[in-house]
Amino acid sequence: MRILGIDPGSVATGFGVVDSKAGRLIHIVHGTLRPTPRSSAAERLHYLHQAISEVVRDHAPDAAVVEQVFVSASARSALVLGQARGVALAAVGAGGTAVVEYSASRIKLAVTGNGRAGKAQVQNMVRRLLELDRAPARDAADALAAAICHANAGKIGALTQAARLPAKRSTLRVRRAP
Amino acid sequence: MRILGIDPGSVATGFGVVDSKAGRLIHIVHGTLRPTPRSSAAERLHYLHQAISEVVRDHAPDAAVVEQVFVSASARSALVLGQARGVALAAVGAGGTAVVEYSASRIKLAVTGNGRAGKAQVQNMVRRLLELDRAPARDAADALAAAICHANAGKIGALTQAARLPAKRSTLRVRRAP
Numbered sequence: 001m002r003i004l005g006i007d008p009g010s011v012a013t014g015f016g017v018v019d020s021k022a023g024r025l026i027h028i029v030h031g032t033l034r035p036t037p038r039s040s041a042a043e044r045l046h047y048l049h050q051a052i053s054e055v056v057r058d059h060a061p062d063a064a065v066v067e068q069v070f071v072s073a074s075a076r077s078a079l080v081l082g083q084a085r086g087v088a089l090a091a092v093g094a095g096g097t098a099v100v101e102y103s104a105s106r107i108k109l110a111v112t113g114n115g116r117a118g119k120a121q122v123q124n125m126v127r128r129l130l131e132l133d134r135a136p137a138r139d140a141a142d143a144l145a146a147a148i149c150h151a152n153a154g155k156i157g158a159l160t161q162a163a164r165l166p167a168k169r170s171t172l173r174v175r176r177a178p
Numbered sequence: 179m180r181i182l183g184i185d186p187g188s189v190a191t192g193f194g195v196v197d198s199k200a201g202r203l204i205h206i207v208h209g210t211l212r213p214t215p216r217s218s219a220a221e222r223l224h225y226l227h228q229a230i231s232e233v234v235r236d237h238a239p240d241a242a243v244v245e246q247v248f249v250s251a252s253a254r255s256a257l258v259l260g261q262a263r264g265v266a267l268a269a270v271g272a273g274g275t276a277v278v279e280y281s282a283s284r285i286k287l288a289v290t291g292n293g294r295a296g297k298a299q300v301q302n303m304v305r306r307l308l309e310l311d312r313a314p315a316r317d318a319a320d321a322l323a324a325a326i327c328h329a330n331a332g333k334i335g336a337l338t339q340a341a342r343l344p345a346k347r348s349t350l351r352v353r354r355a356p
Contacts, residue, residue, distance in 0.1 A: 064220075075253045078254070078260060082260020082261045085264070086264040089219055092224075
């Protein structure tokens with residue numbers, strides 16, 4: 001099973017792809033998407049959509065994992081985070097990839113054994129679990145941690161199945177000029 | 179000048195295209211995008227991205243207008259609204275179309291002469307200004323109202339110019355498997 005983890009953010013979006021084979025974790029790729037702050041919001045979001053679409057196309061994940069948003073922040077930050085998150089989800093949804101969500105504490109618990117682990121602890125454990133030369137940057141480490149969490153959860157229950165839903169039947173009502 | 183108004187929402191997204199020629203408003207098209215609630219969030223957002231991209235491709239607007247979000251709602255609603263809004267902005271950003279924002283009260287004022295006008299009043303005035311047979315549905319009327327507001331603002335100052343920013347120079351840092 002190939003899993004794509006995404007940690008969307010308005011400034012930087014981390015992503016990471018991990019294979020889970022016979023109980024083993026194999027690191028495929030990770031990175032950080034950082035649209036230039038000089039471009040407009042629409043251009044930054046378009047860049048993010050393109051970049052995530054490319055990752056999905058190149059690595060064809062079986063499942064995508066994002067962190068559940070614990071909405072403690074201000075409504076303003078939630079709006080801005082939502083914009084990046086929506087774009088990431090849309091890019092994943094294009095391929096019909098199932099999307100699974102886990103709480104931040106569940107992800108930290110799965111990776112470090114401690115649901116309240118700090119950023120550095122997550123980075124270090126991700127490095128060790130994936131046998132990387134050095135710890136990934138924060139956003140990418142969070143994305144890889146989300147993917148690892150799902151790989152471990154897969155051993156217990158098939159959470160993915162619940163996330164895959166029937167094909168869309170959407171309606172578009174258009175009224176053209178007379 | 180051809181203007182696309184968008185009123186993004188998690189359940190329904192309205193859009194409307196209006197031409198502004200020599201002080202006259204010409205209705206081109208409007209509609210409501212309603213992804214089926216049965217599909218996953220990622221699928222609904224992908225549908226929205228595709229549909230807005232199609233409108234942009236078909237009608238090639240010179241500017242796109244969205245309502246500024248007045249974040250009074252809960253952080254949870256802001257997140258969900260942000261997801262739809264981000265996808266709409268990304269679709270517009272793909273074509274390099276300038277995006278302009280106006281406050282809800284500014285839009286209502288431009289269309290009805292009253293910054294606190296109700297939904298029905300906006301719908302009726304949009305119908306009259308665009309000489310439509312009947313009033314558009316709420317979300318589409320709000321989208322058309324945003325476009326009309328920009329058409330009128332265009333007469334005063336070239337707000338659009340400020341919104342068009344230099345081409346993006348984004349960075350993508352990827353670390354591949356060894």
